[in-house]
Amino acid sequence: MPPPPSGTSQLKFREPAKARELASALATLTAAIGRRVSVMHVCGSHEQAIARFGLRSAFPRDLDVIMGPGCPVCITDVPEVDEGVALARQGVAIATYGDMLKVPGTAKSLADAQAEGATVHVVYSVAQAVELAREMSGELVFFATGFETTAVATAAAVLAGVPKNFSVLSAHKYIPPVMEIVAEMPETKVEGFLAAGHAATITGWGIFEPFVERHRIPVVVAGFEPLDILAGLVSLLELIRDRTPKVLNAYPRCVTREGNLKAQEQLFRVFRPLGGRWRGIAHVPNGNLRLTDEWAHLDARQRFRIDVASLWDYAPASLSQSCICGDIMAGIASPGDCTLFGKECLPETPVGACMVSSEGTCKIWHLYGGHPDLGEARL
């Protein structure tokens, strides 16, 4: 494993010369393994950096780096979107992150509800939603999406105290359990995971140890600069080559073994993990974060009767039948395999959630040229 960046070199995560060294290490390792290797990351920010910097063109031909279910907006399940849309149509004001607006539910999105007259506020943080509730007289539901990184912020806001008219519709998700699902998928070829550094700052890297123990698959925690990702992949391939399933922390400047204990304590005081569906993936045991009994009075699902059935009169859009978002999020297909990608399905007219969110695989690929592999181009 290359030494983790230290001292002044920490400021140079964008040094092309160092990147070329790491890329050539990847080639040597892949050759040593001697077959096609697939590894998965589970984070939109990793995909953004890989696409933005054209890293895939520097990966060896026999290395597949796949994005798994790493986009919180994309894996928000249809019935969860329906709950938000139904509440909005019932006349309750909704506050949510901008990326959620266009995500299709069974038949409608929050943006559709808004166009029909419902009140939907776009907020940048839970704090802004709380402030909004303080300034208004009616009920405000914060439609909370995101992984543990965002859930911690929701928890902190709840613990700090919220006004009476504020409640939470939680669609928060918890990443570690879904890695188990992907590892157990019969069609999976994934031999190693690159774990998201920012989530690990909260959970700590130790959380992956039981997973590695159970599935005998290595996990490397990596940061988000191009060199972080390349160094993380080098470590991961070394573990695969040596058949040494263990957890390595390639992001030590931010991540510790225990993580942020205070944040974990807050997170699990407010939320409890509960099984539930992730869009396109499966039922994920302990994959959803729902409010604990102590906070039931802030749970929008308790406070309101949400009439989701009223939405089912609308026929689903026909194009969505051809959408393969689910397979893309499970890492068994890539946007290039989709017949809609870049044609009918574009950021301004998205068919699936992966083209809606700035963390969705399709949106990222589209923004950065739509095709990751330029190895063939003669220069």
Added chain:
Amino acid sequence: MTRVLADERITLKYGAGGRAMRALIKDVFLRGFGEAPVDGIGLAAMDDGAAFRIDNRWLVLTTDSHVIKPLFFPGGDIGRLAVAGTVNDLAMMGATEVLGLTCAVVIEEGFPRAELERIQASMQEACREAGTSVVTGDTKVMGKGELDGLILNTAGVALTDRVVTDAGLRPGDRILVTGTVGDHGMAVMSARHHFDLEGDLRSDVAPLNGLVRTALAAGGEAVVALKDPTRGGVASALHEMAEKSGVGIVIEEPSVPVTEVVRAAAEILGIDPLHVANEGKALIGVRPQAAERVLDAVKAHPLGRAAAVVGTVIADRPGFVILDTGFGRRLLAELEGEPLPRIC
């Protein structure tokens, strides 16, 4: 599955200078207007202007309407923009000796006279820099709410011995950019959305005919393509050049000049400076042997100090632009619609 691809209504993306706008012009206006003048360059070329041969010289004609919010922004205003925009369209055809400009103005009822005078003064200053003047015009006033403040249209004519199109690239040619990219769009966006970003975001809006004259004097026939990367930014301009010339272009991202403040704003807002509009920069396609000579000449001009050679023309992947990030290569996408700051 069937879907009508041509929209029934014109949405904002058709005005953003990208693929959608080019398709709209082709579908609606090229029909019937597509025939070239007897001897010259017409609408079908979809270039910055038209050109008529008159004896052994060329008369170049162009027009441009200007709307911008806000009317006054750091580094310029709609008046300076209207003059520079038209002068630059002429210059991008190689026509740097501007004979004169027209100015048509449509004003909303209630518009402050003082602001109109300020805009006129700024047009006059830009004309002085370009060595030309407004020689005829038209004035209309419309009712309150029938337009938003002010629309300025300018047309311009210029003479030149040689027309430079944006379709003259061939493999091996080098691409120069005459300075830092993204300044105009980022300054306007910041002023429009009231981002309180530290540092000095200023539009680069300026007439470029003097700079282009310098480049042409140094490079002569070796200057084979000119394009100003306005709406849609460098990304759109390069795509258009690659498409029309039937070549691919590789851009070395680390050599593209970007000011620190634009780079920082772009990172924060999640916008690529290559997608952001410029109003005082040109992309110049040059034969390889003349690249250094033209670069040196451009750098000696006050508007070209930060100029750099940023790319190379290749035969492979015609119509595409490849971005070499220093870490790897990817395709550069053209943006549909205006770049918007990231929401979350």
